[in-house]
Amino acid sequence: MRFVVMILFWLSSAVALAAAPLSRAEVEGFIIPPYALGDPVNDQGVWSLLNSGGAEAGYVFETGPLAPLPGFSGAPIDMLVMLDLEGRFIEVRLISHNEPIFVSGLGEAPFRKFLEQYRGLSINTLMVVGVPYGEGAGGNGVTYLDGVQKATASVRIAHESILAATLAVAREKMQGVHSAPPAHPDPDHDEALDWAALVEQGIARNLKVSNAEVDGAFAGTVWADDDAEAAADPEGTFLDLWLVDIGPPSIARAVLDDEAEAELARFLRLSPDAEPLLVIEAGRHGLVTADFVRNTAPDLLGAMQDGLPMELRDADMIFATEPDVPEGVAMILRVDRRLGFDPARDWDLQVKALRAHGMFQPEIGSATFTLTHATPERFFVRAEVAAALPAWLEALRGRMWDLVALVLALPVLLLALGPGMDRLAGHPQFGAIRLAVLAGVTGFIGWWGQGQLSIVTPLAVLRTALEGGSFAYLLYDPFSLVIWVVAILGFVLWGRGLFCGWLCPFGALQEFAHKLGRLFRLPVWEPSARWDGRLKGLKYVLLAGLVATVFVAPDRVDAVAEVEPFKTAITTYFLRDAVFVIYAAFWLILGTITFKGFCRWVCPLGALMAIGGLLRGRDWIARRAECGSPCHLCKVRCKYGAIAADGKVGYSECFQCLDCVTIHNDAQTCVPLVLAARGRRLAAKAEAGA
Incomplete structure (x- = not known):
């Protein structure tokens, strides 16, 4: 250490x-x-x-x-x-x-x-x-x-x-691309409006540009003198454009006559995601060039919202307006709301002024004038979209019933191994109870719940701490996190025993492998006490090597962590490349003749858990003065080699199997208790004979 x-x-x-x-x-x-x-x-x-x-x-x-x-x-x-x-x-x-x-x-x-x-x-x-x-x-x-x-x-x-x-x-x-759901006209919103009210409330907006302003836009360019009409009448109107969003029914009624309003309603039934815009131009600029084709994008008009272009297209409608609406060249354009257009937020209508310089193959120049528009929010509704849950909460919800079962089962196990330890160890069917728990751990926690803890997680935590990252990823697997919490609690109370002896699916598989070996009467092989002690030190060397990898070659941690066969045997059900399957099978086959060799000698997570044997709050396994001298029964029967010759328990190697607790409390098995009972019988006989 x-x-x-x-x-x-x-x-x-x-x-x-x-x-x-x-x-x-x-x-x-x-x-x-x-x-x-x-x-x-x-x-x-x-x-x-x-x-x-x-x-x-x-x-x-x-x-x-x-x-x-x-x-x-x-x-x-x-x-x-x-x-x-x-x-x-x-x-x-x-x-x-x-x-x-x-x-x-x-x-x-x-x-x-x-x-x-x-x-x-x-x-x-x-x-x-x-x-x-x-x-x-x-x-x-x-x-x-x-x-x-x-x-x-x-x-x-x-x-x-x-x-x-x-x-x-x-x-x-791409500012504004990720925004609130687009606004749709509210068909239930009814408001009495006329053109004067639309203008007063800023629902209908006007862009007016004089000839002098157009000349100013082209000043200093080769097109500065290419508009004789502008030069002759600087105060005259070049552009007098009105813009109003007629998607909301209340606004459409204030602008269009009855026949046009009905035609618009039919159009919107066919194109429910289109937002119709009425543009009226009363100046000499016009709305389109002579080359314009109906039902296409207007060549002199464009739209921008949040810095991104929005496609305008002609709705190809013939219509008439109410008498109080300004006269001029009028068009109904449409924008597709599915592309992110939000009519209730500011957007810009861009009007392009063109000039030609030269007689043959003239050079075309342009200047752009902008009208900012937004229709009040009260005319629209927004689709209610479910709020995204935090990723950890989605993970928690996805494993809800597994977590319920786990949270109900683990406290029972903690109580049985804590306050109820003596009663559990003394139960006539304790062996069957332990095997049933290990079967549940293998099947439910391991193969079903994918809750096999691994040294990879502590190493990832170490790396995250060094790099100053977030530990939120731990919440993405709540099932394993609950097991980690309980394992850490056991780490403090008992050392490695709770996890290694009761909650590790691969450890349970090794124990079943050893039971199978006994069933088929296979020979038992165990190294000498000296070699057992040496082999137990190997897991600490492997743990040190894995920690070193985090610092010197962090991208190789997962490859080095394959020293654990957990992923092969538990996570992937042995469905991996042959080399990994052979490695995992080796430890299980060895387990038929040697009791949990991987856990005792190689497991780096076990080495980390073994530190808990030094940090535990108390010696929770009762001992007697006779333990170790003269009695060695617990030491002989401890398959983990966790009891020293002097009878003391080495908690860093104790797997909390409770076999020694069973022996300690059994008056028919514990040698000091048997001898004490025999002494009492002899004394009683001697007293009766006297």
């Missing part, structure tokens, strides 16, 4: 370095056609994404530098995300990870298949890893992503990393 403490002290000065973002050549290897990699946006692994024509189409970025959420190995899961300008996922690709279940358990294929589900989804969509929960859960606007069996916690961490990194890019480069 002193050796281990010295190594830990020496290594605590090391500094863990975070991985640098991928180089350009490495990122290009992940880009899928027809896209191409553009220029770097920052030094955190964010790049622009180009389409086949060389125009900006979105962003490419790594999750690791932007959202370094630690996985179960303590290292972040690094993925590459391709996102278009409208906030939709083009592709999510796996770069690197150290998740134990995927490194050498299930393989990476299920992980990559999980990531394929993001294609085409928008970051405006609420996404949850899991299945719909409760009545009507499938219709609440939530997209459910299929998890990976036996790896739900890892894919939850990956999902959180993807969203955190994506939203970081969206906030910086």
